[in-house]
Amino acid sequence: MRTLNVELKDRSYSIHIGSGLLSHSKLLTERFKQRRAAVITNETIAQLYLERLVTALGEQGVETVRIIIPDGEAYKNSHTLNAIFDGLIENRCERGTPIIALGGGVVGDIAGFAAAVYQRGVPFFQVPTTLLAQVDSSVGGKTAINHPFGKNMIGAFYQPRAVIADTDTLETLPQRELAAGLAEVIKYGLIRDYAFLNWIEANAERLIGRDPEALAYAIELSCRTKADVVELDEREHGLRAHLNFGHTFGHAIEAGTGYGTWLHGEAVAAGMVLAAQLSQRMGYLSTTDVARISALLTRVGLPIDAPDLGAARYLELMAHDKKVEGGRLQLILLEKLGTAFVTEAPGAALHGVLEQLTVHA
Amino acid sequence: MRTLNVELKDRSYSIHIGSGLLSHSKLLTERFKQRRAAVITNETIAQLYLERLVTALGEQGVETVRIIIPDGEAYKNSHTLNAIFDGLIENRCERGTPIIALGGGVVGDIAGFAAAVYQRGVPFFQVPTTLLAQVDSSVGGKTAINHPFGKNMIGAFYQPRAVIADTDTLETLPQRELAAGLAEVIKYGLIRDYAFLNWIEANAERLIGRDPEALAYAIELSCRTKADVVELDEREHGLRAHLNFGHTFGHAIEAGTGYGTWLHGEAVAAGMVLAAQLSQRMGYLSTTDVARISALLTRVGLPIDAPDLGAARYLELMAHDKKVEGGRLQLILLEKLGTAFVTEAPGAALHGVLEQLTVHA
Numbered sequence: 253m254r255t256l257n258v259e260l261k262d263r264s265y266s267i268h269i270g271s272g273l274l275s276h277s278k279l280l281t282e283r284f285k286q287r288r289a290a291v292i293t294n295e296t297i298a299q300l301y302l303e304r305l306v307t308a309l310g311e312q313g314v315e316t317v318r319i320i321i322p323d324g325e326a327y328k329n330s331h332t333l334n335a336i337f338d339g340l341i342e343n344r345c346e347r348g349t350p351i352i353a354l355g356g357g358v359v360g361d362i363a364g365f366a367a368a369v370y371q372r373g374v375p376f377f378q379v380p381t382t383l384l385a386q387v388d389s390s391v392g393g394k395t396a397i398n399h400p401f402g403k404n405m406i407g408a409f410y411q412p413r414a415v416i417a418d419t420d421t422l423e424t425l426p427q428r429e430l431a432a433g434l435a436e437v438i439k440y441g442l443i444r445d446y447a448f449l450n451w452i453e454a455n456a457e458r459l460i461g462r463d464p465e466a467l468a469y470a471i472e473l474s475c476r477t478k479a480d481v482v483e484l485d486e487r488e489h490g491l492r493a494h495l496n497f498g499h500t501f502g503h504a505i506e507a508g509t510g511y512g513t514w515l516h517g518e519a520v521a522a523g524m525v526l527a528a529q530l531s532q533r534m535g536y537l538s539t540t541d542v543a544r545i546s547a548l549l550t551r552v553g554l555p556i557d558a559p560d561l562g563a564a565r566y567l568e569l570m571a572h573d574k575k576v577e578g579g580r581l582q583l584i585l586l587e588k589l590g591t592a593f594v595t596e597a598p599g600a601a602l603h604g605v606l607e608q609l610t611v612h613a
Numbered sequence: 614m615r616t617l618n619v620e621l622k623d624r625s626y627s628i629h630i631g632s633g634l635l636s637h638s639k640l641l642t643e644r645f646k647q648r649r650a651a652v653i654t655n656e657t658i659a660q661l662y663l664e665r666l667v668t669a670l671g672e673q674g675v676e677t678v679r680i681i682i683p684d685g686e687a688y689k690n691s692h693t694l695n696a697i698f699d700g701l702i703e704n705r706c707e708r709g710t711p712i713i714a715l716g717g718g719v720v721g722d723i724a725g726f727a728a729a730v731y732q733r734g735v736p737f738f739q740v741p742t743t744l745l746a747q748v749d750s751s752v753g754g755k756t757a758i759n760h761p762f763g764k765n766m767i768g769a770f771y772q773p774r775a776v777i778a779d780t781d782t783l784e785t786l787p788q789r790e791l792a793a794g795l796a797e798v799i800k801y802g803l804i805r806d807y808a809f810l811n812w813i814e815a816n817a818e819r820l821i822g823r824d825p826e827a828l829a830y831a832i833e834l835s836c837r838t839k840a841d842v843v844e845l846d847e848r849e850h851g852l853r854a855h856l857n858f859g860h861t862f863g864h865a866i867e868a869g870t871g872y873g874t875w876l877h878g879e880a881v882a883a884g885m886v887l888a889a890q891l892s893q894r895m896g897y898l899s900t901t902d903v904a905r906i907s908a909l910l911t912r913v914g915l916p917i918d919a920p921d922l923g924a925a926r927y928l929e930l931m932a933h934d935k936k937v938e939g940g941r942l943q944l945i946l947l948e949k950l951g952t953a954f955v956t957e958a959p960g961a962a963l964h965g966v967l968e969q970l971t972v973h974a
Contacts, residue, residue, distance in 0.1 A: 286939065334691060341762045346937050369730065371935045372757065372768045373848075396733065401702045407733045408769065487734075574732045576707050578647065 254472050258391065258479045260486055263411040267391065267479070269471050271464065273418040274301060277308035280377050283413050284350045288315045290340060292363035293354040294323040297381055300424055305354055305379065317343040321359070326512035328358045328398050330406070336366045350375040350413075356382035356429075357389035357516060361404070364395030368410035378412045381421040383433025383467070384517050387440075387474035390415045392482040392495075398511060402572040403503045409487060417475075419468055427460075431553040432517025434459060435498075437470050438548060439524065440477040443497045446590025448473055456551045494592040497584040498524030501558065504569035508561040521554035526605055531585040533601040541589055563606035615833050619752065619840045621847055624772040628752065628840070630832050632825065634779040635662060638669035641738050644774050645711045649676045651701060653724035654715040655684040658742055661785055666715055666740065678704040682723070687873035689719045689759050691767070697727045711736040711774070717743035717790075718750035718877060722765070725756030729771035739773045742782040744794025744828070745878050748801075748835035751776045753843040753856075759872060763933040764864040770848060778836075780829055788821075792914040793878025795820060796859075798831050799909060800885060801838040804858045807951025809834055817912045855953040858945040859885030862919065865930035869922040882915035887966055892946040894962040902950055924967035 253270035268279055280289075289309060293302055298320050306316045319339040321332050345351075351374055353363035360378055367376035380390040396407025422430065434452075437459075441449030451473075452459070458466035478495065485492040502523030505514055514522075528545050531537040546556045561569075570581055583597045614631035629640055641650075650670060654663055659681050667677045680700040682693050706712075712735055714724035721739055728737035741751040757768025783791065795813075798820075802810030812834075813820070819827035839856065846853040863884030866875055875883075889906050892898040907917045922930075931942055944958045 330691065330695060337760060337767060341760060341766065341933065344932065344937070344940075346939075347935050348938060365730075369726075369767050369769055371766060372755065372770055394733065399698060399702060405702065405732060406698060406730050408730055409733055571705065572702065574708050576705070577709055578707075579705075 254468065256472065256475055256479060258411075259483050260411060263393070265412055265414050267415040267417065267475050269386070269417045269419065269468060269475070271418070271420050273416050274304050274379065274421070275308045276416070277305065277312050277314070279414060279416050280350075280352065281309065281312040281314055283377075284375055286346075286348050286350065287313055288317065288345075289350045289352055290317040290319055290343065290345050291352045291354050292319045292321065292336060292359060292366070294321050294359055296323045297355040297359070301354060301381060301421060305352075317345060321362070324512045325358050325398070325506070325516065326510075328362050328511070330397060333362060333366060333397050336362065337370060340366070340370055345370070345374070347371045347374055350377055352377045352379060354379045354381065356380065356385045360385050360389050361394075361396050361407070364393075364410055364412070365397055365407050368395055368408035373410070376410060376412045378415040380415065380417055382425055383422055383430055383471070384436055386417040386471050387433060388436040388478065390417070391475050391478045393486070401507075402574075403506055403511070404574070405572075417471060419464060419471070422462060422467060427553065428515065429517075430460065430462070432515040434552045435517035435521040435524070435549070435554055437474050438552075439495075439497055439520065440474045442524065442545065442586060442589060443494050443584070443592035444477055444481070444590065445473070448477070449590060453548055456548065460552050490594075493582070493594055494584055497586070497592050498527050500570055500573050500581070500583055501526040501566075503573060504561070504566050505558055507569050508565055509559055514555075518555050521549045522556060522558040525549065525556045526558055527583065527585055530583070530597060530601055530605045533604055534585065534598065536585060536587050537589070541586075544589070558609055560609040562610075563603055566606045567602075615829065617833065617836055617840060619772075620844050621772060624754070626773055626775050628776040628778065628836050630747070630778045630780065630829060630836070632779070632781050634777050635665050635740065635782070636669045637777070638666065638673050638675070640775060640777050641711075641713065642670065642673040642675055644738070645736055647707075647709050647711065648674055649678065649706075650711045650713055651678040651680055651704065651706050652713045652715050653680045653682065653697060653720060653727065655682050655720055657684045658716040658720070662715060662742060662782060666713075678706060682720070685873045686719050686759070686867070686877065687871075689723050689872070691758060694723060694727060694758055697723065698731060701727070701731055706731070706735070708732045708735055711738055713738045713740060715740045715742065717741065717746045721746050721750050722755075722757050722768070725771055725773070726758055726768050729756055729769035734771070737771060737773045739776040741776065741778055743786055744783055744791055744832070745797055747778040747832050748794060749797040749839065751778070752836050752839045754847070762868075763935075764867055764872070765935070766933075778832060780825060780832070783823060783828060788914065789876065790878075791821065791823070793876040795913045796878035796882040796885070796910070796915055798835050799913070800856075800858055800881065801835045803885065803906065803947060803950060804855050804945070804953035805838055805842070805951065806834070809838070810951060814909055817909065821913050851955075854943070854955055855945055858947070858953050859888050861931055861934050861942070861944055862887040862927075864934060865922070865927050866919055868930050869926055870920055875916075879916050882910045883917060883919040886910065886917045887919055888944065888946055891944065891958060891962055891966045894965055895946065895959065897946060897948050898950070902947075905950070919970055921970040923971075924964055927967045928963075
């Protein structure tokens with residue numbers, strides 16, 4: 253088992269990564285007093301892993317309230333959130349009753365937001381079961397639901413008390429979702445760690461082949477990179493925005509095609525290509541750099557061509573982004589491979605990148 | 614102008630109390646950078662005070678987005694919250710756009726919660742226009758909406774950047790709401806400041822007669838008392854629970870009669886009498902003490918007889934209270950006049966207090 257500590261003063265917590273951890277529920281129960289816990293999961297994950305977790309909690313003397321939501325980003329909304337509140341209240345969950353999120357990014361985001369605001373905050377634990385959640389959404393305390401006009405528009409910063417990433421759960425992950433998780437892994441290399449980017453290029457086949465060693469290393473390095481950034485800037489006043497590389501375009505793709513059509517990681521992959529192309533138009537990256545990014549994404553099975561929503565529609569969707577300041581869109585671009593920065597995008601360059609989509613389509 | 618500071622490290626803020634402060638919008642604008650702000654208010658307050666605030670903000674070069682919600686506790690729910698989100702998004706409010714709550718406790722609670730979770734948190738300012746809001750809900754950072762099964766069940770701790778209490782706004786306050794605010798003023802005397810309780814008894818007629826001096830003094834002392842408690846225990850791990858004296862019974866009254874039938878302060882008044890009676894049954898207060906509390910509440914025009922919902926219904930409603938721990942209800946009682954404490958309520962004494970309501974009804 254690999255253990256990382258995220259240092260956030262009184263909100264510090266540990267991330268445990270390894271095989272068989274779902275059954276090591278003591279990693280959870282040693283951190284709460286109550287003998288009842290609510291597990292929030294989705295229909296798919298419930299069939300695969302809920303009993304294993306419930307049994308392990310039961311062995312520690314902890315009774316489980318089960319709240320099962322539909323599977324998919326399309327359900328990360330206020331309707332599902334209210335259903336979670338109803339379940340918590342009907343089962344008399346109290347201010348001290350822990351909420352455990354068992355599932356991918358959607359489950360973690362919505363369960364985390366429910367934990368942040370139910371009775372003004374209850375203890376929260378993450379048991380991520382997808383690569384995306386293990387390397388990204390379970391680290392850093394961002395929780396949220398979507399609004400029809402924007403992804404993650406309503407949410408809170410709320411840190412878990414612990415994260416348990418059982419790498420065995422990746423065995424049942426569909427290949428498409430594994431690739432989606434690798435989009436975020438590649439992102440960490442691109443924005444902050446050129447050596448890691450080289451390692452990913454050298455080990456891409458091991459990763460998509462689910463070599464346990466390679467995956468555990470990639471998860472650990474991704475979590476460490478994200479934790480470093482979050483420790484320096486928990487509330488996203490500056491540096492943390494770098495983690496959104498590819499995401500402003502990606503969110504527009506997800507919203508513009510209807511949430512759930514593109515997986516989040518797929519949209520981020522195509523979004524990273526757009527951000528890289530913009531970085532090139534502004535004189536930072538070379539065409540070789542952009543081609544190298546596209547090639548790596550393609551090798552792990554990710555899309556690199558964003559859908560042609562029309563430049564106007566992209567700009568409209570991006571104007572709702574949380575990175576808008578004083579009416580001006582802030583974008584995360586690459587200064588070079590391994591180094592990100594924040595900038596306002598010049599209109600002509602931005603239009604150029606978006607309008608070429610029509611040419612390619 | 615009286616100014617109090619609430620010391621909460623990086624979440625510290627000032628409360629300004631005085632006449633004519635609505636027009637001193639510099640107290641607000643000097644604390645934000647953006648040239649746009651969203652004002653959330655209700656239909657009643659909009660007619661009385663919105664233009665004054667908008668004009669004052671305009672003189673400081675700040676453009677206002679107006680979001681007007683229906684008036685009343687019955688609207689402090691997820692439906693109204695979603696309407697606020699729609700308004701914020703349609704008007705392209707950003708992560709840096711301040712939200713200003715102009716109104717009473719309901720407006721402050723729901724606007725504060727919206728500010729806490731819109732884009733994971735935007736700058737928040739309170740301009741309370743009722744006595745209740747000026748002495749209670751605008752201090753301490755509790756924000757929330759109601760759930761059909763429980764008051765303030767969904768919310769967040771979120772501190773304002775500043776609070777501006779313009780005592781002129783109390784001139785238009787209906788007498789019933791003035792009295793409801795005095796319930797909380799009296800509460801501060803009962804739980805923490807026997808000398809203040811004596812002062813209120815000596816000045817009750819000045820308070821209900823809206824003597825500006827007396828009101829300003831009562832507001833300042835109430836805010837100071839609440840700020841002292843919140844500074845010691847922001848997240849309600851212990852001491853802060855004392856501020857809920859009368860509230861567990863009061864919330865049951867509000868929920869059991871339908872939100873909006875009893876004003877919050879009225880329900881708290883009758884709830885404080887129940888809590889005092891329970892304190893007496895458990896051997897803490899004398900019958901004289903209880904009579905003294907009832908007499909003071911009656912003098913300022915507050916109800917002292919809780920509705921007869923039936924003991925079973927009370928217990929059911931109270932079981933949903935946030936003060937439940939390990940299935941056991943924690944109540945705030947009085948050790949003596951001026952001193953509160955937290956205890957589990959013995960079943961027989963609690964039943965006795967609730968069953969006498971039938972006898973009296």
